[in-house]
């Protein structure tokens with residue numbers, strides 16, 4: 001948790017600084033509205049007194065007209081305040097949302113592995129939305145309320161100090177109570193946000209796995225978990241709300257006492273002939289008006305508690321640092337890149353190592369086939385190469401440079417990967433193939449797909465490159481998605497490519513087409529192919545067999561294939577590919 005002082009207004013002000021012009025205008029409008037609010041009861045006071053003295057009708061009509069004009073002006077100003085307040089809040093909170101998303105996208109996989117996307121949405125959007133009212137009007141309303149309170153009290157002291165003293169006592173007591181219990185609901189609100197994030201995480205996770213949930217008859221169990229999470233949101237929400245409204249409840253009680261006292265005093269003054277009927281109305285009206293800024297302060301206090309819980313969670317997220325420290329090196333040699341692992345060990349958590357002292361070398365342009373049983377650590381090697389995780393020990397070099405010294409954009413410009421799970425985004429086929437890169441022309445895309453022998457697949461799509469794909473990949477079969485991913489990575493012209501089970505979901509005929517594409521891709525760069533089917537590895541130069549995170553065998557494919565005592569050779573001869581499955 002960030003230190004308490006860092007939750008101060010200065011953190012909030014950094015987001016308001018870019019909109020300070022609008023904030024100033026907002027404040028000005030609020031002050032003008034406040035001043036006008038003070039004027040109208042004075043007009044009514046004159047109106048009542050003149051009517052009481054049987055004054056001229058024209059004078060009364062002028063006062064009524066003035067009252068009406070001011071009332072309309074107050075409404076117009078109020079609309080402008082609401083508009084401007086929301087505008088300021090939208091701009092400031094969007095800045096926070098953008099900052100949070102950018103930060104979250106840079107956090108390492110160890111962080112993301114334990115957070116569901118639903119939970120992240122709640123943190124990036126939900127928590128910030130909680131702050132938006134606070135951002136919109138907090139400063140403006142607090143200032144406006146204090147000005148209105150001061151205006152009423154100062155005016156009253158000129159008129160009648162005993163009544164003014166009662167009003168002041170009520171105001172000071174209300175503000176003190178609110179200040180004393182201002183943080184009462186913060187922790188409870190934070191618990192509410194947490195429960196809500198967990199609920200969203202649950203919904204997202206289940207919807208993402210809808211096929212499995214339905215196929216396994218898991219809907220009732222899911223609903224059961226959903227209701228439990230929902231109940232937690234309700235209980236934490238109710239508690240947070242009750243604690244947040246406490247300051248408001250206290251002021252309501254104080255207000256009732258104050259109104260009674262002011263009315264009693266005013267009526268006595270009127271009956272003694274010290275004040276007119278209009279002034280009696282004015283006192284009553286100002287007492288009523290006192291309640292408004294105090295209620296405003298109470299409301300803002302509630303917003304403050306909600307916002308503070310959101311701020312804490314937001315600051316907490318922003319204070320997390322990615323384990324992946326970026327290097328400065330931008331340069332890598334032209335053409336295919338060499339790869340070397342020197343004594344690399346790695347575990348996703350401290351007590352379970354999944355790679356032990358892995359060392360091997362690939363020259364530029366060499367192709368490595370990586371085989372091993374499920375869970376032997378093949379994908380972990382590719383994740384380390386792409387710096388999705390840091391190795392615990394050892395050095396990984398690409399093109400002779402330690403990847404920890406490379407900037408991440410420099411690494412991703414030259415290294416491509418096709419995984420078993422292909423991510424599609426909501427957009428056209430073109431957007432998805434180029435990953436929204438407008439510099440790639442249609443000719444280039446079509447030439448590439450032609451070259452890969454995948455053009456017929458694109459032509460078969462209803463609107464060619466303009467065909468719309470939906471995110472989640474439901475608009476493509478698993479095999480199509482793999483062909484698609486291969487084209488996507490081909491377009492980036494990588495110098496090192498990692499193919500993680502590129503043909504695991506293809507039928508034999510499509511696999512043959514894909515093999516040609518893979519061979520073409522590998523002819524241009526260094527490649528690492530992770531495969532369960534040995535036939536996928538017919539054209540690689542080297543083979544590495546992994547067993548429980550250690551290299552069991554590494555050597556030239558031809559040499560290993562012709563050696564019946566080698567593990568790879570034995571697998572080929574007995575054709576026991578299922579051993580790898």
Ligand SMILES: Nc1ncnc2c1ncn2[C@@H]1O[C@H](COP(=O)(O)OP(=O)(O)OP(=O)(O)O)[C@@H](O)[C@H]1O
Nearest residue numbers: 113348349354372373374375376377378379380381
């Ligand atoms: N995100 C993760 N968090 C914790 N452990 C993980 C994570 N991903 C993988 N593991 C564990 O690391 C080990 C190696 O996994 P890895 O994915 O590298 O294996 P693999 O050889 O690629 O398997 P497969 O052939 O099934 O793809 C396994 O024991 C696995 O349970």
